[in-house]
Amino acid sequence: MNVTGWEQLLFVCAVTALLAPPLGRYLAATFSSYPPGGRPPVPPGGEPDERAPGDRVFLPVERLAYRVLRVDPRGSMTWPVYTIAVLVFGLLSTLLLYLILRLQGVLPVNPTHAPGMAPKLAFNTAISFITGTNWQAYEGETQASYLADMAGLVVAQFTAAAVGLAVALAVIRGIAGSSRRIGNFWVDLVRSVVRVFLPLSVLGALVMISQGAVQNFSGFRTASTLAGGTQLIPGGPVASMEAIKLLGTNGGSLYGVGGAHPFENPTGFTNLFDLLLVIVLPFAIVFMFGRLIGRRKQALVLVAVMAVLFLAHTTIAMQAELHGNSQLPASVQQIATATNPGGNMEGKEVRFGPSGSALMTVGTMGTTAGATDSALDSYTPVGGTAAFAAILLGEISPGGDGGGLYGILVLALLSVFIAGLMVGRTPEFLGKKIRAPQMKLVVAYVLTIPVVVLIFGSISLVIGPGTRSILNPGMHGLTEVTYAYASVAQTNGSAFAGLSANTTWYDITLALTMLIGRFGPIVLALAIAGSLAGARVHARTRATLDTAGLTFAGFLVGVIVIVGGLIYFPMLILGPIGERVTG
Amino acid sequence: MRSVVLRQATVSVVVLVLATVILGFGYPLVVTGISDVFFRNQANGSLVYSGGRLVGSSLLGQSFTDAKGNPLPRYFQPRPSAAGTGYDASSSGASNLGPSNPVLIAAVAAREKAYRAFNHMAANAPVPVDAMTASGSGLDPDISLQNALDQAPRVAEARHLNLAQVITLLHQHTTPAEWGFLSEPAVNVLQLNLALDGLR
Numbered sequence: 001m002n003v004t005g006w007e008q009l010l011f012v013c014a015v016t017a018l019l020a021p022p023l024g025r026y027l028a029a030t031f032s033s034y035p036p037g038g039r040p041p042v043p044p045g046g047e048p049d050e051r052a053p054g055d056r057v058f059l060p061v062e063r064l065a066y067r068v069l070r071v072d073p074r075g076s077m078t079w080p081v082y083t084i085a086v087l088v089f090g091l092l093s094t095l096l097l098y099l100i101l102r103l104q105g106v107l108p109v110n111p112t113h114a115p116g117m118a119p120k121l122a123f124n125t126a127i128s129f130i131t132g133t134n135w136q137a138y139e140g141e142t143q144a145s146y147l148a149d150m151a152g153l154v155v156a157q158f159t160a161a162a163v164g165l166a167v168a169l170a171v172i173r174g175i176a177g178s179s180r181r182i183g184n185f186w187v188d189l190v191r192s193v194v195r196v197f198l199p200l201s202v203l204g205a206l207v208m209i210s211q212g213a214v215q216n217f218s219g220f221r222t223a224s225t226l227a228g229g230t231q232l233i234p235g236g237p238v239a240s241m242e243a244i245k246l247l248g249t250n251g252g253s254l255y256g257v258g259g260a261h262p263f264e265n266p267t268g269f270t271n272l273f274d275l276l277l278v279i280v281l282p283f284a285i286v287f288m289f290g291r292l293i294g295r296r297k298q299a300l301v302l303v304a305v306m307a308v309l310f311l312a313h314t315t316i317a318m319q320a321e322l323h324g325n326s327q328l329p330a331s332v333q334q335i336a337t338a339t340n341p342g343g344n345m346e347g348k349e350v351r352f353g354p355s356g357s358a359l360m361t362v363g364t365m366g367t368t369a370g371a372t373d374s375a376l377d378s379y380t381p382v383g384g385t386a387a388f389a390a391i392l393l394g395e396i397s398p399g400g401d402g403g404g405l406y407g408i409l410v411l412a413l414l415s416v417f418i419a420g421l422m423v424g425r426t427p428e429f430l431g432k433k434i435r436a437p438q439m440k441l442v443v444a445y446v447l448t449i450p451v452v453v454l455i456f457g458s459i460s461l462v463i464g465p466g467t468r469s470i471l472n473p474g475m476h477g478l479t480e481v482t483y484a485y486a487s488v489a490q491t492n493g494s495a496f497a498g499l500s501a502n503t504t505w506y507d508i509t510l511a512l513t514m515l516i517g518r519f520g521p522i523v524l525a526l527a528i529a530g531s532l533a534g535a536r537v538h539a540r541t542r543a544t545l546d547t548a549g550l551t552f553a554g555f556l557v558g559v560i561v562i563v564g565g566l567i568y569f570p571m572l573i574l575g576p577i578g579e580r581v582t583g
Numbered sequence: 584m585r586s587v588v589l590r591q592a593t594v595s596v597v598v599l600v601l602a603t604v605i606l607g608f609g610y611p612l613v614v615t616g617i618s619d620v621f622f623r624n625q626a627n628g629s630l631v632y633s634g635g636r637l638v639g640s641s642l643l644g645q646s647f648t649d650a651k652g653n654p655l656p657r658y659f660q661p662r663p664s665a666a667g668t669g670y671d672a673s674s675s676g677a678s679n680l681g682p683s684n685p686v687l688i689a690a691v692a693a694r695e696k697a698y699r700a701f702n703h704m705a706a707n708a709p710v711p712v713d714a715m716t717a718s719g720s721g722l723d724p725d726i727s728l729q730n731a732l733d734q735a736p737r738v739a740e741a742r743h744l745n746l747a748q749v750i751t752l753l754h755q756h757t758t759p760a761e762w763g764f765l766s767e768p769a770v771n772v773l774q775l776n777l778a779l780d781g782l783r
Contacts, residue, residue, distance in 0.1 A: 007764035069597050081587055088591040089598065096599055141673050151607030155599075158606045186594055198606070202614060209618040212642055215626040216615065220673060223630075223637045226776055227647045227655055232673040233628055233640050239618070240611040257675040260719030262642040263628060268766020324712070325682040328691055333709045333729070340729035341767040346687065346716040347677045350662070350725040351758075353767035357719070374719040375677035378687075476681035498679035579683060 002336055005318045005355030009311075012272055012279075012359065019280050024287025024299075029053055030195050031169055031188070032292055058195050065190045076181035079530025082170050083523055085185040086163060090130055090519065093159060098126040100152040101144075110145035111219025112236075117143065124507040129153050131518035132160030132368060132400065134245070134252030134493040135484075135510060137502040141234055141255055146217060149254050154241050158201075161248025162192035164368075164402030167522050168285060171406045174529025176293040176430050182526075182533055196281075197247060204243035204277050211273075212266030213239040238264055246277035249369040249400040251493045259360065259373035260349055271352050271373055275360045278369045279310070282398035285405050293430060297548040302408050305556050309397035310366050313390045317362035320344075320382035321354040344383070347375025358383055361494075365390035366397030367404065370487060370494030377472065377480065377496040381580035387494070388483055388576060393564035394449075395490045403491070406525040408556075410445050412547065413438065413528070415559045419545050419552075428544055431537035441528045448520040449489045450567045456509050457482040457571070465505035471498030475582070479575035484510065486568075489517035631773065633780075639773050644724045646670045647776060654701060656741035658779070659726070659734050659753075661772045662713055663694060666721025678717045691715045702737045725769035728757055742779065752778055 001009075033052035052058075066073050077085065100107070105116035117125065121138055128135040134157070138144055144153070166188035173182040209215050218235040225231050238254045242264050245252055255261040265271055283303060290299025324334030325344045336342040343354025352360065357374040364371045365387045376387055390397055396408040413429055417439055420427030427434040460466030460481050470477040480496040487494050488510050495501070501510065538544075546552060618626040629641045639645050646669050647658035654660045667674040680687035694715045699708060711729040731753050739746040756775040759768050 004760070004764050004767070011764070065601070068601065069594050071594060081591075084587055085591040085594075088588055089595040092592060092595045093599060096603075139674070141675065150611045151603050154611065155602045155607045159598075159602060185591075186598070189598070193602075193606070198610065201610065205614045206617060206622075209614075209622045209626050212625045212629055214628045215611075215618045216628070218627070221628070221630070221637060223639045223645075225639055225645045225647075226633075226773070226780065227645075227649070227658065229646060229648075231639055231643070231645050231670065233630070233637075233643065234672055235628060237611040237615060239626075240614040255675050257677060257720045260677070261675050262720060262722055262724055263640075266629075266642050268761045272765060327683050327688055328712075328715070329695070331707060331709050332691060332695065332712050332715050334712050337729065339732060339768075340711045340713070340727045342712055344682065345712045345718075346680065346682070347719045348716075349718050349720060349723050350713050350727055350769045351723075351766045356766065372719075375679055377679040377681060378677065380682050471679055472681035472684045474683070476683060496679070497677065498681070579681075 001315060001319050002322055002355060004353070005322060005359070008272060008356055008359050009314060009318070012275055012363065015276055016280050016283055020283035021287050023280060023284035025291060026053055027196065027284055027288035028291035030191060031288070052195070054195060061194050062190055065194070069186060071184070071186045073184060073187045076179070076184055078180060079170070079174060079182055079526050079533060082182055082185050083526045086167065086522060086526070087519065089163070093156060094126050094130045097130060097152050097156055098122050100148050101125055104145040104148040107145065107147050109147035109150070109217070111217065112142060112145065114143055114145040114148070120504055120507040121502055124511045127511040127514050128488070128493065129156035129250070129252060130160060131491050131514045132164060132248070132250050133488050133491040133514045133518070134250045134370070135488045135495070135501070135514065136252055136256070136493070137507055139256050140253060146236055149241055150237055153252060154244060157241070157244045157248045157250040157252070158193055158197055159189070160250060161197055161244070161401045162189045164249070164400050165192045165196070165285065166402070167525060168402030168405045171409060171525050171529040172289055172292055174526070174533040175409065175432070177533060178537065180534035182529055197244065200247050201240070201243040204247060205239040207273065208242060208270055209239045211270045213242060213270065214263045215239040234263065243277070246274055246369060246371055247281060249278060249282065249367045251364070251369040251371045259371050260375070265373055268351055268356055271356050271360050274371065274373070275363045278364045278367050278371060279398055281401055282367055282404040285402060286398065289405055295430070295548060298430070301548050301553045302412070304553050305560070306396060306398040306404070306408065308557060309390070309393060309560070310363065313366055313386045313397060314359050314363050317358040317379070317383040317386035318355045320380045320386070321358040323380070325380055344378070344380050347378035349373065362387045362390060365492065365494065366395065366399070368395050368400030368491045370492035372494050375497060376494060377498045381576045384479065384496070385572065385576040388479070388486070388572070389564070391486050391490050391492050392568045393560055395492065396560065400491065407521070410442055410525060410528065411560055411563070412556060413442050414446060414563070415552070415556045416545060416547060417442070418559060419555060423545070425543060425545070428538060429547060431540065432532050432535045433538065437531050438528055441524050441531065445521055445524040445528070446563055448524070449517050452513050452516050453482070453485040453489045454571070456513055457485045460505070460509070465503060469500040469503055469506060471500070475575055475579040479579070482571050482575060485513055488514045491518050631777065633777060638777070641771060641774055642724055643672055643722045644670050645773060656701070656737055658776045659731060659738055659772050662723050662726060663717045664721040664723070665717040670722060672722055676721045677719045702733055704733065724771055724773060726772055728768055728770060731770040731775070738779070744782070749779070
């Protein structure tokens with residue numbers, strides 16, 4: 001890798017290391033504080049605070065919200081009720097978004113004259129944004145109205161992020177807490193939005209606008225170009241959507257090409273700022289976990305595992321993209337010089353160059369954002385594999401808001417179980433015994449996504465409606481298809497975008513994949529938490545496996561790689577690895 | 584069970600109404616209001632006017648071709664573009680061609696030939712990769728410094744200018760790497776061409 005690349009990576013790591021711990025502390029203080037009028041359902045991480053930071057501003061807003069919602073913030077839910085709340089809210093949000101997308105043509109605030117979406121496209125898009133996937137089968141500039149962007153998609157981006165964080169909080173309370181009740185979904189949802197996502201989004205949007213991101217309601221302006229032609233200059237509430245797209249690890253932009261668009265990501269600064277908006281919060285949530293359970297070392301171990309995976313994906317991709325496309329002739333200067341950054345520049349912007357592009361794009365792949373600033377389909381086989389691997393390993397480097405945490409906790413449970421088998425002891429995590437009922441749920445969790453991905457992916461490769469959508473021939477085409485299913489199943493939503501995805505087959509099957517990939521793991525994680533909620537906490541003995549040490553960190557990485565790697569290895573061999581070896 | 588579902592459904596509906604009003608309208612409008620006061624130029628797309636006429640945005644690339652689509656020698660040329668028929672800002676997009684796709688290899692070979700011929704370069708002269716490839720947005724406003732330097736003699740000749748003068752101008756419109764490492768040095772094609780037109 002070149003000097004610029006290392007400097008960019010170091011910068012991102014340093015800022016994350018500087019911001020994530022204090023933000024985690026803020027989150028812990030927020031979510032362990034007394035909600036208005038009562039004791040919070042917190043795990044034993046010390047006594048809850050009477051007050052949370054920012055109460056003076058946020059508390060009145062919260063109180064008002066609970067009064068309007070007629071929710072008693074003291075009422076803690078059992079896991080089945082919490083799960084029902086999540087699912088019912090998801091269903092009704094999807095219905096509302098579907099209606100907005102269908103009707104956008106006749107609704108106001110539509111200066112670009114986007115017509116109402118067709119049923120299958122609206123179905124796909126509604127599920128895509130409610131699940132936080134943000135797979136975009138529609139054309140951003142022309143097929144979604146500003147109203148649908150703001151009042152439909154942005155609202156979904158906020159709630160999807162808040163649901164992820166809420167579920168993570170419930171899972172923490174179940175796994176570590178002493179009560180059978182795991183919190184109030186509505187309180188978690190309101191607090192996440194009011195105290196985390198909304199204020200940070202306003203800040204993030206303003207920073208991006210100051211650098212050149214657009215925020216207006218002008219529709220298309222017509223410019224007369226210097227050469228005598230015309231150019232339609234787009235507008236839109238871009239920055240406000242971009243901020244929550246990134247902070248909420250959603251990934252969907254107002255414009256089709258997302259982070260590559262100069263109106264959304266105008267400079268090298270915004271490029272890395274975007275990446276930081278994505279990854280700092282998921283890391284902070286892990287630090288929050290450590291404080292909530294009163295074991296900060298445990299959080300550090302998980303952070304270390306996530307960071308190792310993040311560094312692996314990004315450095316490999318940056319190196320590969322800097323090296324360039326081996327299929328191009330030597331006369332095309334891909335080797336960096338003082339006047340030319342070189343590299344594999346197909347699908348990349350000059351201002352980001354090969355290293356900045358690969359860092360931002362592949363860096364967000366380990367979260368469920370999948371916010372790209374360059375075209376993944378045109379990445380080198382190795383760079384593309386790095387992005388693919390970040391998704392296949394389960395979106396835990398550092399993962400989505402909340403999803404990253406409960407994802408890695410489930411894998412940690414699997415790891416203590418395997419380790420327990422090796423030494424012949426009943427596995428324990430945070431002092432609670434992990435037995436058959438929990439392990440059945442863990443295995444179901446781990447298998448849900450691969451099963452849907454491999455089944456739908458394989459069918460798509462043998463039927464006409466599946467293969468007709470492929471742009472690139474050969475092994476690369478196979479990757480386009482399998483990547484699509486893996487990406488949406490993990491609610492990532494990035495694409496090898498050569499695939500023409502707005503067809504009946506893909507709209508429907510990808511939407512189903514998103515539903516299963518989002519709500520399957522949520523229900524299973526809550527069930528695991530519910531089965532552990534209120535279980536006896538055993539004292540640590542000398543024979544207890546230490547889950548807060550380096551040995552366990554190494555073991556966890558191994559389990560992650562084996563679980564993610566082995567299941568998908570045949571698919572990777574036929575796709576990007578085959579392309580690299582034969583190319 | 585049924586009452587639990589109904590109860591959560593009722594709350595959901597109220598949450599959705601509140602969220603649509605506050606997050607769907609309040610939030611973007613507040614952001615728009617603040618940016619309209621402090622960052623009006625940026626929020627509106629960093630528009631560029633010349634003689635009172637809107638000619639484009641400094642952040643968006645545009646085509647410098649004649650009516651038939653041939654590149655104009657007197658202008659620095661941007662990168663190839665996959666947005667619509669080229670720099671169509673209502674349809675941003677990348678080629679999405681895989682690295683091994685024969686279509687991409689053939690396109691690069693054709694661009695290589697055309698670039699050398701257009702810029703009067705030797706038959707085996709190396710060519711900058713950004714001039715051979717389409718960007719991710721199809722709207723890349725920039726080219727690499729090498730790409731600009733390779734085009735400078737042609738532009739100078741077409742405009743009957745001194746080459747040194749063109750190169751000076753070119754360096755004036757080169758954005759250095761932000762903070763030394765956040766971005767790559769880049770030449771903004773629209774601003775450079777505007778400055779060239781302004782010389783007359």
